Amino acid sequence: MAQRNVLQYIILGLLDQRPLTGYELTKAFDSDIGEFWSAQHSQIYPQLRKLEEAALIKHEDEISGEKLTRKRYDVMPAGQVMLNDWLASDATEAAPGKDEFPLKLYFIRTAQDRRLGPMLGTQQRLHEQKLIHLRHQMATKFPEGVGKSDFGHYLVLDYAVRRETAYCAWLTDAIARVEA
Structure with missing residues (x-):
């Protein structure tokens, strides 16, 4: 059975919290998300491209310093639907360090969430x-x-x-x- 691409949901969940740059997304895996899921820079940027091509996220260019332009990504409505569908689905049992359940909990905002x-x-x-x-x-x-x-x-x-x-x-x- 093919393993599902959980990284796309993590990115959607993080962007649903607030718009982030690719660098900020990468740093999220060094802190909170890294406690239960790991991803490298080389995985995150191609996934951002795929999500944007699928119209699940969008970016706006922002100027940083004199010359540096960086992309700040935000989730689009179709991405929010995809994220919500994933959150509502049963968490599959995974290998250690790749447990979807705490990952899904991380994106639940209130104790009143019906899921x-x-x-x-x-x-x-x-x-x-x-x-x-x-x-x-x-x-x-x-x-x-x-x-x-x-x-x-x-x-x-x-x-x-x-x-x-x-x-x-x-x-x-x-x-x-x-x-x-």
Whole structure:
């Protein structure tokens, strides 16, 4: 199955917050967005061209200094529709560092957003199932605790159980905050 181009949605989401230059978009991946998704300069600029060719974003030239002209991009209505459709779709499970769910949360502006409850509920069910599976793996593979010859495997599985336990607790708290 082909991986979907999530970078286009990230760019649309960032531009939906405010118009940005390509450089400012690149810097966003060094800060907040970089916590859960990475992209290089060499990926961002070609994606900007594609989005503009598809009439999802537009740019205005602005003068900086005496000679420097830079493009400031803004999302167009068709881009906002595409972003909203992506935000409303189920987040797919992805490789570590490429999780769409926190990325989508980043672009939700208010606790009253109707998409938020279903998003959190879906993730809670997925992570609770994953936690059940991991606990079963732990009980099956290490019924008497860690052995001498498989310590690393035990630690990795223990980490996964703890990670999912914390994630489920966080989701429960997030759902309670939305409902409050």
